[in-house]
Amino acid sequence: MHSAVDESRFERELQIGREIQRGFLPENLPELDEWDIAAYFEPAREVSGDFYDAYDVINGDFLAFAIADVCDKGIGAALFMALIRSLLRQAAVADEGLTAVPEPVGSAGRPLPGAALALRAVRTTNDYLTTNHLHQAYFATLFFGVVDTRTGELIYINCGHNAPVVQRATGEQLSLLPTGPALGLMRDAHFDLGFATLERGDLLYLYTDGVPEARNPAGEFLGEGRMLAMLADPGRAATVIERMRKAVAEHAGVGEQFDDITMLGLLRHPAGPGEYQRTTEPRDDGGDGP
Template identity: 35%
Template sequence: MLDSTVVEAHSDILWHRVVDGLTRMTAATGEADLSAAIEEISLELSGAEACRFFMVDCVSNRIVFETTGRYLVLPDTEREVEALLDWLRSQPSTRLVEDVRQLDWPLQAAFGRDVLTGQAVLFHHQIDERFHCVLLAAMASGETGFDPERLEVTISLARHAGYAVTRLLHFKLARREMIHRTALYEVGKRISSSLDLSEVLNLIIDALQTVVPYDAAVIFLLDEDENAVVEQTIRGYSPDLDAINLKMGEGISGSAAETGRAIIVPDVSLDDRYVQHRPGTKSEMAVPMLSGNQVIGVFNIENDRANAYDDEAQSLLEAFASQASIAIQNARLFDDARRSRLLDRELEVAGEIQRALLPRAVPEVRGLSLAAFSEPSREVGGDFYDFIPFSDKQLGVAVGDVVGKGIPAALTMASLYTSFHEFANYYVYLPSYVIGHVNEVLYEVTSADRFATLFYGIVNLQENTFVYCNAGHPPPLLCRKSGETVNLHAGGLIVGSFEDASFEDGRVYLDDGDVVVLYSDGLIEKSNLEDEIFGIERLEQAIKDCHDCPVEEIRDHVIAVWRAFVGGGGQDDDTTMIVVKKES
């Protein structure tokens, strides 16, 4: 019989190794690293011959993470995963069986029944509303089973693995959501700046690939005279293929156009509606493009993998289809307006609205020097800037950009101006609170495709601070007298698109001679004849070249450098710049 001191020492060593293992899991930086850590640590510390850990996404009914253990074949289809979850929920969280062959596992391929006959432990746990983790570990034939301590170790490792994997998966989901929003935002910006239908549809179909991968895609437009959907923009099909035109109700896309509903086909070989245009296609999804309740086209994508698309992919494709619908309607409305010669008057009215909302003069604040520059585009856009003097020691300064052009942009800008001034005139409100209010108002009074970027900051000369909030706007530059440059990016997302968006304040200290330059994207995104954009780096260098000059000279120098770079040509976007310099 072992001395109790020896047993305790052995137990202490084991649990120290457990702590080291948990630390390794927590520190894992990717799926492969975490998978290897879970499997190696679980086998080593549990004493098992084989184990398999995996995570089930209860929303999509899919296995979204797994270790590489070879003794367990995981379910393939959503139906099998759903059956597995139902079975697991009928089991205790920890189940010990004397012989792994006695485990009534609901899968066709079982856990090593032809290899292992030893004791096995099944542990499963619902981590949160979305993820459910499972660990199955088995001893080799003839080996001693799990003693109470080894069982406790195995469960502890499995539970911690579940939380480590969940953190990783939620990070991936958040990152993917950000990629999706960024792609949609960029598409929205391009739609607002171009009325060339072909250009915008090509942008949309290419941007979709980053969020919903496909092997072939086509955007159809409805031809009412022919009662058919006609190919407009295409990717991934043979160049020798004739134009793809489908009658209403013909094929997957024609059926989506006829019913006005999205269609997901997991396996095209089993769907009689499928019309083959490329031999490699295994699955397909079609989403109608709508203008109100009217179908104006269809967005169709195909994949060389069966069961490639689910409800989440459908929602994303519907979002892109909505953007395509906007582009189509914008282009058609633009053509109609041109033909009826009403557009010039619309732009004139929009310009009057915009000019009426901009400040007529730069305020005078002792201790600050201010200069502004604003140049509208050929077709009225939605740049916005303002100054709000609170006292002889505090000044609010704002710059924003409304998506779109013409009357819609001008009206959105008017809503932005009104909601901004409703709270910004009160110094007691922090910039983040004011922008949060603007977001609520724009979300309520504008359509989903109307939004804005907005930067608002307050200079406090008593405390030598600049407190600000940046809602998706190009970050202003704080160029210190020392030569250091700081990007003012703290804040949140764009205003007007997300009902529950949250915003935070940033704070920087200002010394005598420091210069803050606020600007709109028209300044940095304007390109020259070589298709090079002016960019933030050139803006920063232009400011540094005349940092010690008066603000009017800084403004004039930056604009001169900008004009020299971009060359001739008209303005296709508003350009705004505000220079704020702290004087001694």
Template identity: 30%
Template sequence: MKKALLSHNPLFASLSDAELENLIAVMRQVDLPPDTVLFREGDYGERFYIVVDGQLDIIKAFDTPDERLLHTSGPGDCFGEMGILDPERLRSATVRSRSHARLLEMTKSDFDELLHRKPDIAFDVARTLCRYLHNTDKDNIRFLEEKNRQLAKAFEDLRNAQDQIIEKEKLEHELQLAREIQESLLPRSLPVLPGFDFGARVVPAKAVGGDFFDFIRLDKDSLGIAIGDVSDKGVPAAIFMATTRSLLRAEAKAGRSPAEVLQDVNRHLLSMNESQMFVTVLYGVLYAPTRLFSYARAGHTPPVVSNTSGNLIVPTMQSGQPIGILAKPELDSHVLELSPGSTMLIYTDGMTDARNNAGELFGAGRLYGEFSAHRFLSAEALCESLVKAVLDYYEEGTVLDDMALVAVHVRP
């Protein structure tokens, strides 16, 4: 079997049977257990091997991130030729046994002695050297081509990622500008009205949102108060919100009822609303001398009032429809008398529709409980406390809806 293996090797193809027998006699048998490294890339080598049985992996860049399998040698294959042809040459790859393997080993001195006895073998050596160099060049070219392909793909991925980062930064910048614009549309300061204390907060679910509040000075004794909730979120809702707020300010005049103002705002929205969005609004007029709050409700949640004893008053709701979609929406109009020491809260449904990780609603009951418990706070501190309670209820979840609220406290 060993003689057959040698006779098929290009280096020894010209040897006679007797010479092959002599060669086998001087070659040493090497037994390798599985997963054993015979030699490593970069080692000096003066030995040549022929596989008798078993399998061995020829590995480039062994035990590095760039490790790759060149091929697997089996019975009859040989490796390490350059170790006997050019002993100063370093091993070009690592050899590791995949299974138990038996090898025949020839040293440089064994080969030199053979070459001395059989000079014709030099031609076989030359052919083997040419074949080795040719195969090495092909392997190197394939490796470089693959590396170039990987580098080209990495460059393309990097360029795409850079484009995405630039686009994301541009979008974030635009959203930040939109948020700054939206915040600039909201009242910069709370109103001053003798005998009253005011608070307000807006928390958008996204960078910008569709909930809003506004205070509109009508005359020295009258203050318009509005709160609204657009049917969408994000930039489209913010644009619709800004339009609604501007129309409210344009139509709100002293002497006009809240219902008249909302009907005129609705008429304007219908003439320009191509997005099919709508908005729920509560708009009312607070008249300081009598502490009366006259309001009209267009599909919005009603106000709630806490007296000094902590009792809550929620007006009975009549039908009320949002504005922006119907030619003549039904509005719910009421008048509330705010007693000294009482506090009125107006809010959007984002305050009550919050859900915790278990999917449970925050609900009006929890909001009313928080309101009653913190009724002695200033109007601004009350708003901060209620928003914090809702945000804490979300736990680690994402804020899903915009929130807005206005508090009006009547000083004792």
């Protein structure tokens, strides 16, 4: 039988684990001219298998970003999350000079530097996981993207993750469907590149399944349809993320949070430099992202 001292020590260790895990999330999201970035993170338990990340690459002209969901929950998933996040970031920032590739090329006929970066990050991470941790039966869905902040050209690999949505300023919606299997699931997996362009006023919304699968006390899901409908209302990245957070909270009511909830929004300003003021959303240590 566990004593009160044992339970107190275990709770303290879980709290330390939560604090360490939050240290793996970016303390501040990049601040880029003509771009707006916001995020939200709320684990279902003390620790989470979800994560998001964003950082400048290739001399600061490109933004790399990721969102992922490790299978299962709890301490094991959290440790696997920390490993994947570290592997991805290390691979993405290593040897940045080796980024140009002969194919594919952009609309202007020039090499796309983010292509080699994305492929290197995802392939090396998958190789490490399947070589060293396949027997542990953990895997993760992941969306990893690299956007040229000057042109809005986006290169991505979707490893079996919920399809992020590009909410066009025109009102149209584009889903960025999977281009490969989940990370850590199979050796020598093939990952294709996906391409899109974020025009002025377009918002890219990334999420984990804790958003559409949020349940109310009656067991009803929030649903992808309602989530997509709420994206149709324009707003800054932080405004859209907060709108989604409130919708999930209101739908769940007093019900238990069954899954981790993570969101990332990336908006290309609808106007030129100096015409679209940036506001900074403070980070909430109680669970909100930047």
